[in-house]
Amino acid sequence: MTLQLILSVAAALIGVGLFGALSQQSIVMVMMGLELIVNGVMLAGGAAWYFLTPELPDAQMLVVVALVVMAVEMAMGFGATLAIYRARQVDMVDDATELRG
Amino acid sequence: MMLTSLAIVAVILLGLISVAAGVAVFVVDSMAKATFALLVSFLAVAGILLALELTYLAVVTALMMTIEMAIMAVFMIMFMMNPAGLMPMTMVHNARTSAVAGVVVFAVLVLGIWTIDWPARVGSLPADSTRQLGEAIMSSHMLVMLVIGIGLFATIISGTVLATHRGRYDRFGPDLRTAKPNDPVSGGLR
Amino acid sequence: MTDPDMGGTGMTLAAAWGLLPAVLAVGLTALVLGVAFAAVDSVVVSGGRLRSAVEPLRSSLHWLAQQRRTTLAPDRLLWRSGVIAVPVLAVLSLAVVPIGGRTLLSTSADLVWFNAMEALLWAAVWLVGWGPNAVHSLVGAYRFLAQGLAYELPLMFALITAGLGAGSLRTMDIVATQENLWFVVSMPVAFVVFLASAAAFAFWGPFASPAGADIASGVMSELSGVDRLLVQAGRAVVLGAAAAMSVALFLGGGSGPGLPEPVWYLLKTLLVIAVIVSVGRRIPVTRPDRFVEFSWMILIPATLLQALWVALLVLSGFYP
Numbered sequence: 001m002t003l004q005l006i007l008s009v010a011a012a013l014i015g016v017g018l019f020g021a022l023s024q025q026s027i028v029m030v031m032m033g034l035e036l037i038v039n040g041v042m043l044a045g046g047a048a049w050y051f052l053t054p055e056l057p058d059a060q061m062l063v064v065v066a067l068v069v070m071a072v073e074m075a076m077g078f079g080a081t082l083a084i085y086r087a088r089q090v091d092m093v094d095d096a097t098e099l100r101g
Numbered sequence: 102m103m104l105t106s107l108a109i110v111a112v113i114l115l116g117l118i119s120v121a122a123g124v125a126v127f128v129v130d131s132m133a134k135a136t137f138a139l140l141v142s143f144l145a146v147a148g149i150l151l152a153l154e155l156t157y158l159a160v161v162t163a164l165m166m167t168i169e170m171a172i173m174a175v176f177m178i179m180f181m182m183n184p185a186g187l188m189p190m191t192m193v194h195n196a197r198t199s200a201v202a203g204v205v206v207f208a209v210l211v212l213g214i215w216t217i218d219w220p221a222r223v224g225s226l227p228a229d230s231t232r233q234l235g236e237a238i239m240s241s242h243m244l245v246m247l248v249i250g251i252g253l254f255a256t257i258i259s260g261t262v263l264a265t266h267r268g269r270y271d272r273f274g275p276d277l278r279t280a281k282p283n284d285p286v287s288g289g290l291r
Numbered sequence: 292m293t294d295p296d297m298g299g300t301g302m303t304l305a306a307a308w309g310l311l312p313a314v315l316a317v318g319l320t321a322l323v324l325g326v327a328f329a330a331v332d333s334v335v336v337s338g339g340r341l342r343s344a345v346e347p348l349r350s351s352l353h354w355l356a357q358q359r360r361t362t363l364a365p366d367r368l369l370w371r372s373g374v375i376a377v378p379v380l381a382v383l384s385l386a387v388v389p390i391g392g393r394t395l396l397s398t399s400a401d402l403v404w405f406n407a408m409e410a411l412l413w414a415a416v417w418l419v420g421w422g423p424n425a426v427h428s429l430v431g432a433y434r435f436l437a438q439g440l441a442y443e444l445p446l447m448f449a450l451i452t453a454g455l456g457a458g459s460l461r462t463m464d465i466v467a468t469q470e471n472l473w474f475v476v477s478m479p480v481a482f483v484v485f486l487a488s489a490a491a492f493a494f495w496g497p498f499a500s501p502a503g504a505d506i507a508s509g510v511m512s513e514l515s516g517v518d519r520l521l522v523q524a525g526r527a528v529v530l531g532a533a534a535a536m537s538v539a540l541f542l543g544g545g546s547g548p549g550l551p552e553p554v555w556y557l558l559k560t561l562l563v564i565a566v567i568v569s570v571g572r573r574i575p576v577t578r579p580d581r582f583v584e585f586s587w588m589i590l591i592p593a594t595l596l597q598a599l600w601v602a603l604l605v606l607s608g609f610y611p
Contacts, residue, residue, distance in 0.1 A: 002109055006149065007214045009116035013142070015207030016123045023199035024127070025192040028177050032139050035169075036123050042162065043119075043146045050153040055224030057237030061245055063150075063158050064234070067165060068249050072256045074169055078176055079263030086266055091180040094194060133369055133421055140414065157400040157460075164407035168443065171414045171436060174421075231399040231460065288584030 003051040006043065013040030025092045027084075031077045035070055042066045108152050115152075119145035132177040140170040157231040304393040317395045321382045324531025325524055328564050332495075332527075335568045347527070351520055359516035362423045370422020374518045376415035377525030384408035385532040389462050389539050390560075391553035401462045402450045405536060409446070409492050412529065413439045416494070416501070416510060419522060423513035431509020435501035437579040438491055441586035442498075446488035448594035449481040453540040456601050456610050462536075466544030468610055475541040477604060480597040482541040484590060486567055489533030491582075493526045496571030500579055534563040 013036055020033025042063050049059030084090050104112065122142035126135045143166035150159035193199075227233045238246050272282040304313040329347035337343035387394050387401035398404050413435070420432020454460050456478065457468040465474075475482045491498040494510070502509045514522055538544060538559045545552035547559075577585075604610065 002104060002112065003219060004214050005113060006116065008211050009120060009149075011207050011210035011214060012120045013123050013146075014210065015203040016120065016127070017203075018206055019199045019203030020127045022202055023193045023196050025194055026181060028173070028180055029127070029135070029192070032126055032135065032173070035139060036126065036142065039119070039123070039143055039146055042158075043149060046150045046153050046155050046158065049155065050226075051222060052220060053223050054226045054230075057233050057242060060155065060158060060230065060234045061237060061242050063155070064238075065245065065249065067158075067162065068253065070169070071165065072252060074173070075256050075260040076263070078172075079260040081176065081180065083263040085180065092192075131366065133366060133418075137369060137372075137414075137418070156398050157403060160398065160400050160403040160407050164403060164410050167407065167410040167414050168439075171410075171417055171439070174414075174417060175433070175436060229399050286580055288581060290584050290588055 003047055006047040010040040010044040010047070013037070013043065025094055027077070027081045027091060027093055027096075030093060031074065034073055034077075038066050038070045038073070104152065112149050112152050115145040115148045118142075119149070132181045133174060136170050136174045136177050139173075140166060143170070154226060155230050157234060304395045307393060313395050317385055318382060320390055320535075321385050321528045321532065324385075324535060324560065324564075325381075325528035327561060328531045328534070328568070329523075329527045331561075331564055331568045332572070335572050351524070354516055354520035354523075357516040357519075359518060362425050362513055365423045366421060369418045371518075373415045373418025373422055374514070374521050377412065377419065377522050378528060379525075380408045380412045380415060381525045381528035381532060384412075384529065385535065387462055388532060388535045389466055389544060390535060390556050391545060394462055398461075400460045402454050402460045406447060406450055409529075410443070412492060412525075413443075419514070420501075420510040425513050427506045427508075427512045428510055430506050431501040431503070431512070434503075434506075434579050435494055435510060437583060438494070438498060438501060441579065441583040442488045442491040445484045445586055445590040445594045446492075448591070448598055449485040449488065450540070452478050452481040452594070452598045452601050455598060455605060458605070458610075462539050466539050466546075469543040470546065471611065473541060473543040477609070478541065478597055478601055480593050481601075482537065484594055485537055485540065486533070486563070489530060489537070490567065490571050493529045493533070495526060495530060496567075497574040497577050498582070500576050503576060530567070531560070531564065534567060535560045537563055 017033045017036030017038075017040065020036060021030050022033070024030050024033060045059050045062040045066060049063075053059060081091065084096055088095075090096055119142045122138045122145065125138040126142070129135050129138060144163055147159045147162040147166075150162060269277060272284060273279045274283070304316065307313070308316070326347065330344040333343045333346040334341060337346075384405050386396050387398065387404050394401065396404075416435050417432045420428045420430075420435065422428075453465055453474055456474055457465040459465065459468075468474075487498075490496045494501040500509075502511045506512070511519065511522065535556070538556060542559050542563070545554075545556035545559075547555035550558075
């Protein structure tokens with residue numbers, strides 16, 4: 001019962017994050033949406049460890065990997081934002097269309 | 102040992118806070134408030150992890166996310182037109198489609214969560230979850246950490262390459278012979 | 292909890308005394324350490340006049356009575372949260388410091404807890420600077436972030452070096468490992484870096500440029516009344532707590548001949564406070580941009596080498 005409740009909270013975080021990542025125009029705000037999604041994944045991983053397999057470290061490792069994903073996402077996101085802003089004064093995803101086919 | 106009823110109430114409360122703060126990120130006008138709403142969401146999740154006896158992961162989440170959000174605040178204020186939200190404006194596209202996508206994903210996940218027949222818990226809680234994680238990192242799951250290490254190293258290099266527009270030839274001259282680097286702001290050493 | 296055998300090592304203060312008395316005890320300790328730091332600082336700044344030890348108390352009373360002034364269109368929510376967070380985080384960081392042999396909480400990741408509280412302090416000070424919608428205040432906040440980028444990594448390596456020597460992230464275990472030899476002997480670099488970082492995250496002494504006179508006292512410039520009291524008290528308690536933490540990590544905790552453990556602990560803490568103040572007040576204020584380069588080029592390699600040295604000692608069975 002508690003497991004389902006916590007997983008529902010994680011699902012809500014993922015849903016809100018997806019909305020943010022898809023709807024925001026500013027690159028930095030898109031990154032905040034992505035972070036919320038990973039936040040939900042971390043919560044779900046922690047709940048899975050506690051309620052399903054506390055004797056195995058695998059779910060804990062999943063949370064560690066999610067943390068690292070978040071760090072990498074932020075470092076590369078800010079790097080890309082700076083690079084594209086420096087080249088063309090662009091800070092909105094709508095204007096970054098070089099790769100459109 | 103399962104959660105006490107007090108812990109369950111705390112977990113539900115923290116869950117509500119984390120979702121409410123997550124929604125607030127995209128509702129408030131002020132970018133500083135949005136950043137710190139995201140931090141509140143992370144801290145609430147860290148609180149739930151603490152209640153689930155994942156002490157190390159909870160504390161390290163709080164640590165990493167606080168540092169991330171402090172740096173995020175700098176970038177938000179640097180890149181947004183309206184950092185303090187004193188002139189309300191919206192910066193969204195495809196709001197309706199995105200909202201539908203978010204709600205559909207949430208609905209599908211919740212449907213799955215409440216209809217799946219979850220297995221019973223295997224085994225019992227370890228005496229010290231931090232020790233369990235540390236031993237896994239250093240023995241059975243070392244490959245994961247090795248890959249993470251290489252990935253983070255690659256991130257450091259590519260992040261620096263992307264973010265900086267000056268290389269060593271800009272700093273030390275075309276033949277790298279200049280003794281004092283030609284920096285816009287000189288550092289403390291040379 | 293009346294069984295005297297329950298008071299053995301490895302037990303938290305909250306379990307030994309009950310939660311409320313333990314929290315009160317830690318709060319009181321925080322107050323004592325903060326007042327001690329402020330008094331010593333005041334005496335040293337005034338050139339050794341003992342009378343100026345009461346100066347912090349007098350200004351505290353003044354700030355309590357002072358009316359709070361405000362600015363045009365402040366971000367009130369974030370401003371107040373930052374101001375309240377500074378002293379709260381200072382006390383929370385003390386929760387894992389084993390004064391008298393016991394910590395309030397034993398989290399199995401005490402060192403990370405201390406570090407997390409200090410990182411939250413980073414965000415809180417930025418909020419204090421951002422809140423009032425004033426230029427000097429915000430410049431001070433950005434200086435503090437830049438300074439944080441400099442001290443954060445050396446501080447983490449210094450903390451983890453002590454954990455490495457003890458093979459545990461628990462402060463009580465770290466104190467127990469120093470039974471024969473204090474960690475300051477085998478890891479002096481980590482000790483010095485830890486104390487310097489403590490001054491840096493309380494933006495005090497040589498690292499006070501976020502509240503520097505050149506920007507009209509920066510992050511502190513728009514604070515008045517109770518707000519100012521809370522932030523100043525928070526800074527003093529943070530420094531006191533860091534001094535107490537350094538005693539646990541590097542100076543053998545409360546061990547010593549004759550006197551009871553808490554007395555030794557407080558004596559050592561007061562000594563560390565006196566050393567920090569008398570050295571820190573003699574060094575000129577450094578600019579954050581200069582300190583960043585020094586920190587990344589010198590302090591990070593130095594702390595890494597220190598950690599490597601301690602790792603080799605651990606492998607050779609140097610620590611019990």
